[in-house]
Amino acid sequence: MQSAYIPLKKEKSLYTWTGVLLVLLTTVVTGYTTKFDAFEAVRVLPGIMDFILTDFLPPAAEAVPNFLSSLLDTLCMAIISTVTGAIISLVLALLCAAPTTPHPAVRVIIRAFASCLRNIPALAWAMIFVPAFGIGKTVGVMALVLGAMGSMIRFFAETIEEIDLGSIEAVRSVGGSYWQVLKNGVLPQCFPGIISWSLYNLELDIRASTIIGMVGGGGIGFFIQFTIKLFKYRQATMAIIAVTLLVLLTEALSKRIRERIM
Amino acid sequence: MNALLEVKNLHKIYSNGTHALRGVSFEMKEGEFIAIIGLSGSGKSTLLRCLNQLIRQTEGSIIFKGVPVEKANKTDLRRVRREIGMIFQHYNLIDRLTVIQNVLHGRLGYMNDLQGVFDLYSLEDRRKALSILKRVGLEKEVLKRADQLSGGQKQRVGISRALAQNPALILADEPIASLDPVSSGVVMDYLYSICREDGISAIVSLHQVDFALKYATRIIGIRDGLIAYDGKSQDLKDSQLREIYKKDLNESDDRENEATGRKSAIAV
DSSP: OOOSOOOSSSSOHHHHHHHHHHHHHHHHHHHHHTTOOHHHHHHHHHHHHHHIIIIIOSOOGGGHHHHHHHHHHHHHHHHHHHHHHHHHHHHHHHHHSTTTOSOHHHHHHHHHHHHHHHHSOHHHHHHHHHHHHOSSHHHHHHHHHHHHHHHHHHHHHHHHHTSOHHHHHHHHHTTOOHHHHIIIIIHHHHHHHHHHHHHHHHHHHHHHHHHHIIIIIOSHHHHHHHHHHTTOHHHHHHHHHHHHHHHHHHHHHHHHHHHHHO | OOOSEEEEEEEEEOTTSOEEEEEEEEEEOTTOEEEEEOOTTSSHHHHHHHHTTSSOOSEEEEEETTEEGGGOOHHHHHHHHHTEEEEOTTOOOOTTSBHHHHHHGGGGGGSOHHHHHTTOOOHHHHHHHHHHHHHTTOGGGTTSBGGGSOHHHHHHHHHHHHHHTOOSEEEEESTTTTSOHHHHHHHHHHHHHHHHHHTOEEEEEESOHHHHHHHOSEEEEEETTEEEEEEEGGGOOHHHHHHHHOOOTTSOHHHHHHHHTSOOTTOO
């Protein structure tokens, strides 16, 4: 006797339904535990909109000279942290990637180290460093570098591992030493990938440095936090707009650079 | 005259269990142009790569110019490698770099780390690279990026890189497998004539038997990791050729004929 039902996939739909139910259940339970009231969230929306429209707008254009130097600071902090972070990460990534690692143990240690770093955001580092070393841009840069290194080591290592091993074989076969193979075989191939990830990191760092500024890292984040605390909301809005423009500008520039490098 | 290369009882077992070489032995004198023929997977590539230790053999010895290569330390191995030029099936150029940069890589074995890392090639080296490129007909592409060349041109850059090493021996691993028949002819002509003119010995692995017979003085046929024929090309009999390229009994005769490029008397 032929079956009239032709299933579309192997797994029974029981698994799918159980999954959906679990997700719903989890949402309800966590909502209850955190006292998240969806209705309350909707109810206060008009109040929030009103607050923003009255106090935060229009942005205070006259405040621009006040924060211009802070904005520049933020940009500089982002650039320095990206460059420093990239150089350190590249060295560690070379030690960590399969084709270039001197020893498998080194690889494991660095991967573990990078994982730990990646899980601690720059903000957390800033909150540790500010009480330890004081407020200021240097501290901000340190936090940004550590925050960036975690992901950059992993990205760079992946870029290195994706290279064509045939070219490496060729430079080894002419009698090249480890360093010669590295410079002539490995680096030319990874170059676009490394620049690409570094530019991506630059964009992240600009945004991160804004946040870091709020905990004392300097730059425009500091300005935004301080104007809000002094109830000068319209100035804060102007600063936020300025940061947004900076991020957009950086994205456009990095896109151009990537196109030229490839 | 001492042998340039002595291979004794070479065995290679890969980590996945494949016994690629099962006791290969032969000697090579200076000036020979040897073609190694055999099916894919017969051990040709493995053999070539053991000669310059890109792959380490499991057992057996390889003696190049009196030096046992498998026992060489880092410095000695570099010295051995710089005298052995290698040409690859997939060219293995550094695509982002220019033609002349790729050719100059052939000099790295003669330079120290500092010079190699900072591209400090001497004027002499650069002049030599240009003259080699002229010899293979690439003088107009000198500053082009390697990935902008055709397959035949890329392989000629590969040959140039090997020549820049001033090698005593050139190993070519299926150099024309990725090329069309016309480019194949061009590349083999250059390889053969330059080796002849400069007195460079060569071992070329090919699966195109007609090319092997045309250029080589000596043919080594490999089957299943062992040498099935080692002698002059004119002495190679049809039956021996079929032995080398014989597939399992369930394969048809037509496949064999394709591989050997000859018609069998028993073919339907």
